[in-house]
Amino acid sequence: MVKKAGREFTIRDVARSAEVAVGTVSRVLNDHPSVTRDVRERVQRAIASLGYERNAVAQSMRSARTHMIACAIRDFDIPGYVSYVKEAERIFRAADYTFLLASTANDKAVELSLLRKFAQRRVDGVMMTISDENDPELIAAVEQAKMPLVLIDREMIQSVDRVAADHRSGARQATDYLLSLGHRRIALFVGDPHAHPSRSRIAGYRDAFRAAGLEPDPSLIRDHSLSNEFTFRETAALMQRPEPPTAVFVAGIDMLAGAMRALKAAGLAIGRDVSVVSGGDSDLAELSTPAITALQWDRAEMGRHAAQMLLDRVTGRTTEPPRCVRVPVSLVVRESCRPPR
Amino acid sequence: MVKKAGREFTIRDVARSAEVAVGTVSRVLNDHPSVTRDVRERVQRAIASLGYERNAVAQSMRSARTHMIACAIRDFDIPGYVSYVKEAERIFRAADYTFLLASTANDKAVELSLLRKFAQRRVDGVMMTISDENDPELIAAVEQAKMPLVLIDREMIQSVDRVAADHRSGARQATDYLLSLGHRRIALFVGDPHAHPSRSRIAGYRDAFRAAGLEPDPSLIRDHSLSNEFTFRETAALMQRPEPPTAVFVAGIDMLAGAMRALKAAGLAIGRDVSVVSGGDSDLAELSTPAITALQWDRAEMGRHAAQMLLDRVTGRTTEPPRCVRVPVSLVVRESCRPPR
DNA sequence: GACCAATTTGGAACCGGTTCATTGACCAAT
DNA sequence: ATTGGTCAATGAACCGGTTCCAAATTGGTC
Numbered sequence: 001m002v003k004k005a006g007r008e009f010t011i012r013d014v015a016r017s018a019e020v021a022v023g024t025v026s027r028v029l030n031d032h033p034s035v036t037r038d039v040r041e042r043v044q045r046a047i048a049s050l051g052y053e054r055n056a057v058a059q060s061m062r063s064a065r066t067h068m069i070a071c072a073i074r075d076f077d078i079p080g081y082v083s084y085v086k087e088a089e090r091i092f093r094a095a096d097y098t099f100l101l102a103s104t105a106n107d108k109a110v111e112l113s114l115l116r117k118f119a120q121r122r123v124d125g126v127m128m129t130i131s132d133e134n135d136p137e138l139i140a141a142v143e144q145a146k147m148p149l150v151l152i153d154r155e156m157i158q159s160v161d162r163v164a165a166d167h168r169s170g171a172r173q174a175t176d177y178l179l180s181l182g183h184r185r186i187a188l189f190v191g192d193p194h195a196h197p198s199r200s201r202i203a204g205y206r207d208a209f210r211a212a213g214l215e216p217d218p219s220l221i222r223d224h225s226l227s228n229e230f231t232f233r234e235t236a237a238l239m240q241r242p243e244p245p246t247a248v249f250v251a252g253i254d255m256l257a258g259a260m261r262a263l264k265a266a267g268l269a270i271g272r273d274v275s276v277v278s279g280g281d282s283d284l285a286e287l288s289t290p291a292i293t294a295l296q297w298d299r300a301e302m303g304r305h306a307a308q309m310l311l312d313r314v315t316g317r318t319t320e321p322p323r324c325v326r327v328p329v330s331l332v333v334r335e336s337c338r339p340p341r
Numbered sequence: 342m343v344k345k346a347g348r349e350f351t352i353r354d355v356a357r358s359a360e361v362a363v364g365t366v367s368r369v370l371n372d373h374p375s376v377t378r379d380v381r382e383r384v385q386r387a388i389a390s391l392g393y394e395r396n397a398v399a400q401s402m403r404s405a406r407t408h409m410i411a412c413a414i415r416d417f418d419i420p421g422y423v424s425y426v427k428e429a430e431r432i433f434r435a436a437d438y439t440f441l442l443a444s445t446a447n448d449k450a451v452e453l454s455l456l457r458k459f460a461q462r463r464v465d466g467v468m469m470t471i472s473d474e475n476d477p478e479l480i481a482a483v484e485q486a487k488m489p490l491v492l493i494d495r496e497m498i499q500s501v502d503r504v505a506a507d508h509r510s511g512a513r514q515a516t517d518y519l520l521s522l523g524h525r526r527i528a529l530f531v532g533d534p535h536a537h538p539s540r541s542r543i544a545g546y547r548d549a550f551r552a553a554g555l556e557p558d559p560s561l562i563r564d565h566s567l568s569n570e571f572t573f574r575e576t577a578a579l580m581q582r583p584e585p586p587t588a589v590f591v592a593g594i595d596m597l598a599g600a601m602r603a604l605k606a607a608g609l610a611i612g613r614d615v616s617v618v619s620g621g622d623s624d625l626a627e628l629s630t631p632a633i634t635a636l637q638w639d640r641a642e643m644g645r646h647a648a649q650m651l652l653d654r655v656t657g658r659t660t661e662p663p664r665c666v667r668v669p670v671s672l673v674v675r676e677s678c679r680p681p682r
Numbered sequence: 683g684a685c686c687a688a689t690t691t692g693g694a695a696c697c698g699g700t701t702c703a704t705t706g707a708c709c710a711a712t
Numbered sequence: 713a714t715t716g717g718t719c720a721a722t723g724a725a726c727c728g729g730t731t732c733c734a735a736a737t738t739g740g741t742c
Binding site (some may be wrong): 363 | 694695
Binding site for chain 1 (some may be wrong): 349394395396397398399401402405407417418420421423424426427430439440441442443444457458460461462463487558563573590597598601605623625627628629630640
């Protein structure tokens with residue numbers, strides 16, 4: 001790390017060195033056609049010999065575009081979850097946008113503060129999740145954002161573009177499946193019901209019961225937090241009841257580990273003692289013994305849609321009203337569910 | 342997403358509205374002491390009523406500091422790996438730096454291009470991994486970076502700060518353990534041996550054999566790629582040999598899934614038919630049946646060190662020569678290893 | 683009331699690009 | 713020889729903050 005002594009070279013240094021005007025250097029940098037080959041080469045030689053690097057800050061200043069896209073997600077290290085971010089990053093990189101990734105811990109204060117920081121940085125577009133789709137402050141912040149914004153896995157705020165997995169259908173499929181095996185006491189774990197995924201999952205769960213002419217035990221719906229600790233504690237508590245659930249549907253995308261840890265500690269075998277469905281697929285679900293039945297959707301497609309929608313807004317290709325893209329969810333049946341004993 | 346019509350308000354609009362000079366507004370924004378309460382309040386009212394947001398681009402332009410830290414890592418979705426990034430982000434956020442996260446796919450071209458983009462954006466500091474510590478182009482790019490830079494899990498380039506887990510010791514412990522159980526044909530899977538982790542792991546593996554007065558079978562050292570597909574294929578191929586290994590040490594941080602998939606497909610039971618040690622701990626390792634013995638280190642501490650070292654450089658608190666912080670690695674013994682049959 | 687020092691405020695220059703009106707050079711047509 | 717048109721290149725203004733010197737104001741002292 002060579003601590004730089006003097007200031008860096010500017011376009012004016014290049015101009016002086018190549019004996020041309022600053023405007024000419026700018027045109028060379030931007031591949032403007034009206035530069036003779038001779039001059040262009042002279043400028044390029046000067047750039048190379050000085051080791052000049054264009055200053056994106058100054059460029060943004062004048063052009064009022066930063067070519068930055070900000071993305072804020074709940075948490076980085078949710079296995080598999082980040083795949084959609086990866087795909088989005090790929091697309092933005094290809095379109096020559098710098099991708100700025102931040103995590104929010106699902107915390108409203110962090111979300112608001114990030115949104116503000118993004119605005120101050122004048123990023124060209126934002127892709128994010130928010131913790132609560134009903135919070136007036138969050139709604140206002142999202143709606144009044146000065147840059148195009150795409151919400152991920154959120155559905156309610158109609159005035160912005162959205163991409164969401166069809167969690168209602170997913171939860172319906174999972175619950176249908178468990179009901180068809182004969183389960184009636186099916187525990188449902190979801191996060192805070194204020195955001196779309198949890199709300200939709202609860203709806204899908206209820207849909208399935210209703211369609212079967214049954215009524216779910218409301219005390220088995222545990223909607224509070226997405227954290228692993230929560231899932232661990234709740235699983236442990238539920239399984240100690242006199243009439244424990246015969247099946248557990250851990251609907252949050254990263255809840256499986258918490259539930260498995262609790263079941264392991266309680267000495268309960270998945271499949272034999274209790275059936276388990278995971279709301280998100282992962283290596284853990286696939287490679288456990290027995291392998292865990294899980295809900296699955298095309299995460300890359302989600303990222304692709306989000307990135308494409310955002311790019312269309314940022315570049316002005318689209319001025320149509322905001323829309324919501326829904327990604328289908330399907331159930332991968334493995335070995336973790338059997339009829340209750 | 343309200344598409345903004347006119348241009349945004351500037352400090353001059355605020356000045357006009359509050360009937361003060363632009364310099365005064367700037368002073369209010371930066372909490373400069375020499376502003377009377379009266380004027381400060383008038384300016385703040387104007388800011389609020391206009392909905393003015395400070396333009397970080399213009400600010401960076403003048404101050405030559407962007408308050409951005411860039412981070413480039415191999416891949417976002419390596420379970421657990423990202424914990425150190427999370428911790429670093431937390432620290433940078435607390436210090437009022439914006440964190441810019443990118444992935445490189447362990448690809449030299451991407452690494453070089455990102456480093457260049459970071460330079461153009463004039464980020465204040467960089468935290469990253471590189472695919473090959475011996476590549477002259479990469480070395481040059483890292484050494485000539487105009488901003489402070491910390492390498493993660495790389496050791497060789499002495500002219501920059503580094504934070505690395507002690508993979509040599511980790512591999513030594515894992516191999517010692519397998520040797521002590523009586524294994525002799527121990528397959529080792531690592532990534533490209535040009536980067537520190539793989540090189541160190543191979544060294545640790547050899548150390549253990551040498552200390553036991555044994556010679557490892559070189560054909561069992563599979564150093565080529567970190568990808569899951571590679572691990573899958575190699576595991577499958579090795580287990581089909583006439584004399585297959587009795588133990589597999591998947592030393593890469595995210596190789597376990599690939600190996601497990603191959604063993605499952607081959608109908609081999611971990612523990613009974615083949616012993617397995619994972620080079621990185623994860624939910625998958627902990628919750629598999631049997632639970633997988635794995636190497637572990639404090640990832641948050643790694644992130645903390647990296648962030649702190651970088652901040653010290655960025656803020657000029659440190660001008661001492663670059664150093665390398667080594668994070669200890671330990672072996673968590675679980676149930677996946679038994680003496681060979 | 684005069685004077686001086688300290689504090690507050692004003693406003694121009696500056697950061698490093700982009701853009702555009704203007705100039706200059708060259709060629710073809712009249 | 714003059715005019716018109718095209719194409720290259722020039723250089724000043726501009727983007728929106730920060731900074732710093734100068735000017736204005738305040739307060740205290742004699």
